[in-house]
Amino acid sequence: DVVGGEADIARLLQLLALAGGGSRQIAFVTGEAGIGKTTLVEAFLATAPVSGSVEVSVATGRGIRRHSLEEPLMPVLEAIGRLARGRHAARVVQLLREHAPGWLVQLPWLVEPGDLRELRASLAGTTAERMLRVFAQLVEELTTEVTLVLVLQDLHWGDQPSVSFVDTLLRDLHDRPLLVVALGRPDVHDRFPRLWAGRGLQEIQLRE
Secondary structure (H helix, E strand, C coil): CCCCHHHHHHHHHHHHHHHHCCCCEEEEEECCCCCCHHHHHHHHHHHHHHCCCCCEEEEEEECCCCCCCCCCCHHHHHHHHHHCCCCCHHHHHHHHHHHCHHHHHCCHHHCCHHHHHHHHHHCCCCCHHHHHHHHHHHHHHHCCCCEEEEEEECHHHCCHHHHHHHHHHHHHCCCCCEEEEEEECCCHHHHCCCCCCCCCCEEEECCC
16 A cells, blocks of 8 residues: 555645646655655556646656765756656757757767767866756756656755755746656755755655
């Protein structure tokens, strides 16, 4: 059974409906390891694509331990990669080329080798802050056609750029059909102290 059950799924569906109306929503699903956060969100996603008449596109990414040697912003890169292989793949790749070549370089399987060299050369000196702003622009363009559900798992392990990414979504995308569902353990609050101070976040707390 899903911890929290139908009431929490209904709450996420309500947030999706608000997002579909053009009001960006961010929900944190928090609880201890193994309590069923992922199961709850999967149950919601199984219902979401057929809820109402709004077309929904889903992208998911997973956080990593902060001592890992993996690239920063891995949850975001994974989410973009899934979008670029999903139902709207052609549109996503086109938008990446037009608005977010810095992200496209991080997904080399989407680029011809010759194009990849040119992209890398053109992006010398690009900052992480610039990458985040450009991703916000990519989301803005994509959500002119669909309601985007962005699921970020294990965000308590997210690196600082990933924390800044969530902050960018909060700050820059108020009026977009976007629902961000962030999963984390209870101490995820410690990773986002500024975000929890009157920023309109929703929280679904799972307890045994």
